[in-house]
Amino acid sequence: MKRFLLQDSTNYTDSEYQDYILQGVSRTFALTIPQLPKQLEAVVGNAYLWCRIADTIEDDPHLALALKVSFSDQLTQLLAGHGSADEWACKLLPQLDSDTAAAELDLIANSQRMLRLFLSFKPAQQAIIQQCVATMVQGMMHYQSHQPHAGLPDLPALNDYCYHVAGIVGEMLTLLYCDYCSKVRQHQDLLMPLAVSFGQGLQMTNILKDIWQDQSRGICWLPQDVFGRHHIELQDLPSQRTEVAFQQGMAELVAIAHTHLQDAMRYTLMLPRSEQGYRNFCLWAIGMAMLTLKNIHRR
Template sequence: MDAVIEDKVYQDKILVDVSRTFALTIPQLPDKLREVVANGYLLCRIADTIEDEPTLSLEQKNTFSKVFTQVVKGDKSAQSFAEDLYPLLSDQMLPAERELIQNTSRVIRVTHSFTPPQRAALERCVRIMCDGMPRFQRSASLKGLEDMTAMDKYCYFVAGVVGEMLTELFCDYSPEVHENCDGLRKLTLSFGQGLQMTNILKDIWDDRERGVCWLPRSVFKKAHFNLEDLTPNQYSPTFGEGFQYLISIAHTHLRNALDYTLLIPAKEVGIRRFCLWAIGFAILTLRKLHHHQDFSSGNQVKISRRSVKITIFLTNLAANHDRVLKFLFNLAAKGIPLSPLETSHISYGK
């Protein structure tokens, strides 16, 4: 078996181990997109692992992030990168994440097998992510982010830039999709932010255990709540006021995500499913957060396997029926507040 083919088989295997959600959604994509999107996700996961490793100093994280950017571009050895980083990973990282780092060279060989436009999209995503995430890690604390502008920027570096990568890959794949590329580009950051904000809200307690908070201080200050006072099982209505506002913003972004998906031609059912499943899981999570703002663990607001199966079943049936998709979204989002989006101050990557 050709080495790159073996690496692609490995890529499919490790994807299942490091992400249940993307292991579900990525296989829905057409074959020519599936491999490159899976590879892009794994590259982002390696970048995340560098940032998430608690025993690395900020200087080490910054150095490894810069080296990894060069590895993806082909200017540095993937094997040397892995040999330097792997021994430094602690048991706090999942075994699959440590294995992924150990096999970086296999992932990179797949990266370098793609077409120039595909490689350019992947390289740009990793470069911007690896440049942006360390900025926030340097100031991460339980005080939270300064304001919504800071939250917008954080969401861009960890999710919005991934959305830009996906949009470029989708437009490169299909001439029909490319016809709507301008519209997709206008909505792609909102799509990423909706998903990331939902994750931030769901993971507030897990993040606090790691000593960080990604909520915007200014939002809670308006409600007269100090984020440093946030404590499990001691719910404050003033905290709930700020939390509810963030739910409403995330909801608005997810509506833009649906608009994005409806710009994908109906015949591209695989791409639509990939997007719709992510949107469905997110809006159902937002609904749980809206009804259980006093939750004290991420498991309390995790959607059930039954909800996952129902989401998959219904979106598969309705994937090429826009009116039905809008109806299903409105049904799932019933009762969740909405707020208009302020002008974005995101510093876009080049």
């Protein structure tokens, strides 16, 4: 797979820049978002990039909590029509870790372009994206202030975290699609809870895949109650990774994530056959997550 190389994007239109930088921050979404109808492709791409910026702030290993809270709050204010994206970016960029991906830094530097695109969308679409980012940031900052070095207390806490960083995205996508398509809107009440489960399945898969990468940053998102039943203390996790008891706890979480992905399939099959692009968008995400879970289970 080719490594993404930054280019001089000065002469790109805002829309061209968004398509270009999406390839840099997520090859997966750069492939799946174009499956959506043209009327939604730019909207969903823009929404994803705002979420990615929020994630970059959350993940920075050296940015002080007070600064994370401040910059995250200012991000939500930008989407609410307050403040200057250029000024915000100029203050944020020097504070970010030197190891931050170049594409993510470039995205933040060009946040004014993203904001112009955002403001060109329908008011209803803007409101849906704004609410998603605000809820996501609120949850992220809550968990940043209670950094889980030795895991989350229990499975409900993991569910809550997954909702704030992924379930809310499922809700956002569903609301955007319901706004676009009356056939989908007819099933909105049934789709919304499945959308949350869809997001949780994807997020749990990522958490299980990235356990040791998170561990190296002093973070652990695993639930203490699940592993406690197997007599595993998460603060001693690295020394116990080969223990049968640890693998049993992992198997429980893989099974839970798999159940959420079954809900994701129910969500996808509930979409009208005429919306093949959205179905493909969902199926690709499910397929990649299922393959990842299979590999985790084999380990």
